[in-house]
Amino acid sequence: MIMVGIAVGLVALLVISAVMNGLQNAQMDQLRNLESFDLIVSSDTLTPEQLDALDGVEFSFRFLETNVLIVDKSSETSTSARIRAYDRDVFNSRRMSESFYPLSKFPAEMNGLLVSYSMTRNLGIRTDDEINVTFLKPGKTATIVPFTSKMGIDGYFSSRMTEFSSSTAFMDYGLLASIIGEGGARIGIYVSGNQNKVVSRIMELDPDATVITWQQYNNALYSALMLEKTLMYVFLAFMFLIICVNLKNSTRRLLANKQKEGAMLRAIGCSRRKVNAIFLGQGMVICLLGEIAGVILGKIVILNIQNILALVDKVVNLITGNSTVLTQIPFNAAIGNGEIAVVCLFVFFLSLLFTSIGCRRIYKSEIMEVILHASY
Amino acid sequence: MHPIELVSITKRFKAAEKGSDEITILQDLNLNIIQGRSTAIIGKSGSGKSTLLHIAGGLDSPSEGHVICSGIDFATLDDRKRSELRNRHIGFIFQANLLLEDFTAMENVMAPALISGVKARDCRDRAVELLEKLGLADRMSHVPGQLSGGEKQRVAICRALMNRPEVILADEPTGALDEENASEVENLLLDLVREERRSLLLVTHNQDFAFKCDDVYLLKNRNLSLEKSAE
Numbered sequence: 001m002i003m004v005g006i007a008v009g010l011v012a013l014l015v016i017s018a019v020m021n022g023l024q025n026a027q028m029d030q031l032r033n034l035e036s037f038d039l040i041v042s043s044d045t046l047t048p049e050q051l052d053a054l055d056g057v058e059f060s061f062r063f064l065e066t067n068v069l070i071v072d073k074s075s076e077t078s079t080s081a082r083i084r085a086y087d088r089d090v091f092n093s094r095r096m097s098e099s100f101y102p103l104s105k106f107p108a109e110m111n112g113l114l115v116s117y118s119m120t121r122n123l124g125i126r127t128d129d130e131i132n133v134t135f136l137k138p139g140k141t142a143t144i145v146p147f148t149s150k151m152g153i154d155g156y157f158s159s160r161m162t163e164f165s166s167s168t169a170f171m172d173y174g175l176l177a178s179i180i181g182e183g184g185a186r187i188g189i190y191v192s193g194n195q196n197k198v199v200s201r202i203m204e205l206d207p208d209a210t211v212i213t214w215q216q217y218n219n220a221l222y223s224a225l226m227l228e229k230t231l232m233y234v235f236l237a238f239m240f241l242i243i244c245v246n247l248k249n250s251t252r253r254l255l256a257n258k259q260k261e262g263a264m265l266r267a268i269g270c271s272r273r274k275v276n277a278i279f280l281g282q283g284m285v286i287c288l289l290g291e292i293a294g295v296i297l298g299k300i301v302i303l304n305i306q307n308i309l310a311l312v313d314k315v316v317n318l319i320t321g322n323s324t325v326l327t328q329i330p331f332n333a334a335i336g337n338g339e340i341a342v343v344c345l346f347v348f349f350l351s352l353l354f355t356s357i358g359c360r361r362i363y364k365s366e367i368m369e370v371i372l373h374a375s376y
Numbered sequence: 377m378h379p380i381e382l383v384s385i386t387k388r389f390k391a392a393e394k395g396s397d398e399i400t401i402l403q404d405l406n407l408n409i410i411q412g413r414s415t416a417i418i419g420k421s422g423s424g425k426s427t428l429l430h431i432a433g434g435l436d437s438p439s440e441g442h443v444i445c446s447g448i449d450f451a452t453l454d455d456r457k458r459s460e461l462r463n464r465h466i467g468f469i470f471q472a473n474l475l476l477e478d479f480t481a482m483e484n485v486m487a488p489a490l491i492s493g494v495k496a497r498d499c500r501d502r503a504v505e506l507l508e509k510l511g512l513a514d515r516m517s518h519v520p521g522q523l524s525g526g527e528k529q530r531v532a533i534c535r536a537l538m539n540r541p542e543v544i545l546a547d548e549p550t551g552a553l554d555e556e557n558a559s560e561v562e563n564l565l566l567d568l569v570r571e572e573r574r575s576l577l578l579v580t581h582n583q584d585f586a587f588k589c590d591d592v593y594l595l596k597n598r599n600l601s602l603e604k605s606a607e
Contacts (some may be wrong), residue, residue: 264474268488
């Protein structure tokens with residue numbers, strides 16, 4: 001029973017960690033692929049071609065960004081948005097296509113805007129509709145650049161980042177450059193190697209360049225995610241502590257039955273310390289077996305988490321008539337070997353601690369009393 | 377030097393009721409266990425026979441007095457050394473056989489030797505010899521759950537003799553057995569003790585068994601009186 005308790009506790013810790021990791025990784029991947037890339041470089045001299053040649057850079061590209069007011073001509077509905085402008089081939093890059101999902105036929109040449117499905121719904125617009133786009137000058141107070149353009153809708157996209165999708169529209173780089181100029185152009189970089197080393201190499205190329213990492217760009221959200229992760233571990237630690245209290249009680253019950261054995265061992269020449277060590281050793285073996293079982297079970301559950309969630313979804317749907325949102329969130333549950341090792345060590349330490357607390361009864365028991373009690 | 381000497385032993389217990397006086401079970405008691413002789417202590421239930429036996433084996437400490445085992449006073453030893461002394465010089469047999477339930481008869485018999493640090497292959501022959509002597513040759517690989525009460529007690533006797541201790545302390549070793557089994561175990565124990573030239577301190581309320589021993593003492597009014605002596 002004790003072994004099963006440890007195994008189940010460990011499975012819970014590993015699966016929850018893996019799911020939370022998966023959700024956080026999915027969120028971070030979205031941020032890095034779409035919102036901020038791995039690095040953003042502002043430089044007067046560097047070009048994407050130069051940066052592509054650097055070791056550790058997967059892909060770099062120029063981009064422009066500006067704030068606009070989009071007005072549907074027919075309904076006079078308006079919304080403020082951010083326009084991002086890339087060259088057409090950027091949309092085909094591996095990292096971008098992991099997070100950017102065209103919902104309509106993607107045009108070979110972009111003459112208008114790519115907008116999210118949620119924005120079209122807000123504005124009540126469809127493909128080929130004509131809209132007015134008023135370009136705003138960035139700053140504390142938005143001032144209108146005297147330029148309003150009539151544009152068409154080239155297609156729709158989804159990014160699974162609601163905030164991003166509802167506030168961002170895409171445009172061809174050349175087209176936006178012809179409207180607002182290339183003064184604010186920056187370079188986005190996807191990194192394949194060590195991020196810090198890439199930053200150092202960029203700074204060697206242009207000491208005046210400004211490099212912002214994705215963590216800095218999304219500082220508030222990144223900090224929140226890290227805090228969430230820390231709190232999650234604290235929460236899980238408390239959860240395991242509850243398991244440990246049960247473990248201690250189970251150990252005490254088990255050892256109460258083993259008191260007779262302990263007394264006999266002492267009568268034939270085992271010291272208190274040795275008897276304690278024997279029972280602690282048994283506890284350690286039970287704990288290790290529980291952990292091995294827990295890790296194997298945990299891995300199986302993590303590998304099949306989507307199927308399990310689908311099953312849970314079906315059962316919930318069958319009972320309540322409603323679906324859970326679990327299966328609608330795309331994530332890959334993942335847990336590293338390092339994390340598994342830390343969780344196992346933590347579980348092992350706590351299990352051993354509580355087993356040893358449970359062992360105190362054996363340590364304190366008087367042989368004579370136990371033997372007399374066993375005889376009657 | 378006697379295997380065990382009890383010198384001026386007094387044992388008091390705290391009364392169960394709060395505020396009551398202590399209860400004296402043994403008062404200024406002296407006893408020498410003589411090498412190669414069997415000694416029995418008889419007395420009524422609650423007279424302190426088992427307490428005396430446990431004190432003699434270092435499982436309990438006297439309130440006053442000294443227990444000298446092979447020339448060493450138990451009171452001068454820490455728990456580890458006291459356990460080592462018990463392991464080398466004393467073999468215990470209890471009414472409840474107290475065998476390790478997960479181990480075979482052979483492993484139970486070998487336990488004291490293993491505890492003293494002897495390797496399993498070096499003590500196997502001795503265990504086999506004892507088990508064969510007590511008619512358990514075909515029961516060596518059985519766990520206690522597969523043995524009868526008499527067989528379990530015979531395994532306990534083998535275990536007590538495993539380390540060739542100077543003295544065997546037996547507390548009602550046949551108390552839980554039927555008449556036939558009890559008689560068989562009594563004879564086996566006494567024969568084996570004589571054959572191996574060990575000392576035996578037996579505590580029992582069975583007078584027939586007691587009077588098979590060389591010396592018999594009656595524990596009454598917190599002290600011993602000699603009832604029979606082989607000398």
